Amino acid sequence: MSDRSKKTQAAVLSVLRGQRGAMSAYTLLDELRTTKPTISAPTIYRALAALTECGQVHRLESLNAFIACKDSDRDQGSILSICDDCGAVEESVAPDLLAELSKVAGQSGFAALRHVVEIHGQCASCNRGGAQA
Amino acid sequence: MSDRSKKTQAAVLSVLRGQRGAMSAYTLLDELRTTKPTISAPTIYRALAALTECGQVHRLESLNAFIACKDSDRDQGSILSICDDCGAVEESVAPDLLAELSKVAGQSGFAALRHVVEIHGQCASCNRGGAQA
DNA sequence: CCTCTTGTGTTACATTATAACGTAACGCTA
DNA sequence: TAGCGTTACGTTATAATGTAACACAAGAGG
Numbered sequence: 001m002s003d004r005s006k007k008t009q010a011a012v013l014s015v016l017r018g019q020r021g022a023m024s025a026y027t028l029l030d031e032l033r034t035t036k037p038t039i040s041a042p043t044i045y046r047a048l049a050a051l052t053e054c055g056q057v058h059r060l061e062s063l064n065a066f067i068a069c070k071d072s073d074r075d076q077g078s079i080l081s082i083c084d085d086c087g088a089v090e091e092s093v094a095p096d097l098l099a100e101l102s103k104v105a106g107q108s109g110f111a112a113l114r115h116v117v118e119i120h121g122q123c124a125s126c127n128r129g130g131a132q133a
Numbered sequence: 134m135s136d137r138s139k140k141t142q143a144a145v146l147s148v149l150r151g152q153r154g155a156m157s158a159y160t161l162l163d164e165l166r167t168t169k170p171t172i173s174a175p176t177i178y179r180a181l182a183a184l185t186e187c188g189q190v191h192r193l194e195s196l197n198a199f200i201a202c203k204d205s206d207r208d209q210g211s212i213l214s215i216c217d218d219c220g221a222v223e224e225s226v227a228p229d230l231l232a233e234l235s236k237v238a239g240q241s242g243f244a245a246l247r248h249v250v251e252i253h254g255q256c257a258s259c260n261r262g263g264a265q266a
Numbered sequence: 267c268c269t270c271t272t273g274t275g276t277t278a279c280a281t282t283a284t285a286a287c288g289t290a291a292c293g294c295t296a
Numbered sequence: 297t298a299g300c301g302t303t304a305c306g307t308t309a310t311a312a313t314g315t316a317a318c319a320c321a322a323g324a325g326g
Contacts, residue, residue, distance in 0.1 A: 061195040109257025124242025
C-alpha cells in the first residue's frame with residue numbers, strides 16, 4: 001500500500017470530503033477523471049476498499065454509496081442516519097447500543113463481527129421545512 | 134394487485150421459503166424459470182417490492198439479496214444476523230433497541246423512518262465447528 | 267362480447283462491481 | 297544509477313444488480 005496507492009486514496013478521500021452527502025463509486029470516478037482522466041473503476045474500488053478497511057470511509061450498504069468518515073470514530077461501528085430527502089448523512093457513535101445488538105443476536109449463539117446500522121428518515125432541516133422533494 | 138400479481142408473489146415467496154439462506158434476485162429468477170420459463174427480471178423485482186412492502190420478505194441491503202420473513206414480526210423492524218460462513222440468516226425482534234437507535238439519531242433532530250440493522254458474523258454452528266470455508 | 271384496468275413480458279439499458287493480466291511505478295540494495 | 301522484486305495501476309472484459317418504457321394479454325365488470 002505504498003505511496004501511489006496512498007495518493008489514490010488521498011484523492012478519493014478528498015473528493016468524498018468535498019461532498020455533503022454520499023457518492024456512488026461511479027460518480028466518484030467521473031469526478032476524479034476531471035483531474036486524472038485515466039483512472040479506472042477497479043482503481044476506485046481498490047481505494048475504497050482500503051479506506052473502508054481502515055475506517056476512513058463508510059460504505060452505505062443501503063445506497064451502494066460511500067461517504068468520508070467525519071469523526072475519529074475509526075474502528076468503532078457507526079450508526080449512519082441518512083436523510084432520504086436531501087441525502088445528508090450523520091454519524092453517531094454508540095458502542096453500548098451495538099453491544100446490545102450483538103447480545104440480541106448472540107442469544108442463539110451468533111458471534112457478531114460487523115454491524116451495519118443505517119437509519120433512513122428525515123434530517124432536522126428537511127423535517128422542519130416540510131417536504132423538499 | 135389483483136390475482137395474477139398475488140400468484141407471482143406466492144411463487145416468489147414459496148421459493149424463498151425453500152431456501153436456508155438469502156437469495157439474489159437473479160438466482161430467484163433462475164429458480165422460477167424452471168417452472169415458468171417466461172418470467173422476467175422486472176416481474177421478480179415487482180413481486181419482491183410488494184412482498185418487502187408488506188413485510189413478508191426482507192431485503193438484505195448488505196448482500197443485495199432477499200429472504201422470506203420467518204416470523205410474524207411483520208411491520209416491525211427486524212435485526213438480521215448473517216452468517217458469513219454458511220449464509221444462514223436469523224431474525225431477531227427488539228423494538229426497544231430500534232427505539233434506542235432512533236433516539237440516538239434523533240439527538241440532532243433526525244426523524245427515523247426505517248431501520249436497516251444487519252449483523253455479520255458467525256452463526257452458532259459455524260462458530261463452534263470452526264471455519265467451514 | 268366489449269371495455270377498462272392492471273400486471274406482464276420484452277426490450278433495452280443503466281448502474282454497480284470484479285476477474286484477469288500485462289505493465290509501469292516504486293523501493294530497495296548495492 | 298542500475299538492477300530487481302513488489303505492488304498498484306490501467307485495460308479489457310464481463311458479471312451482477314436493477315429499472316424505464318411500452319405494447320400486449322389476462323381478468324373484472326357491465
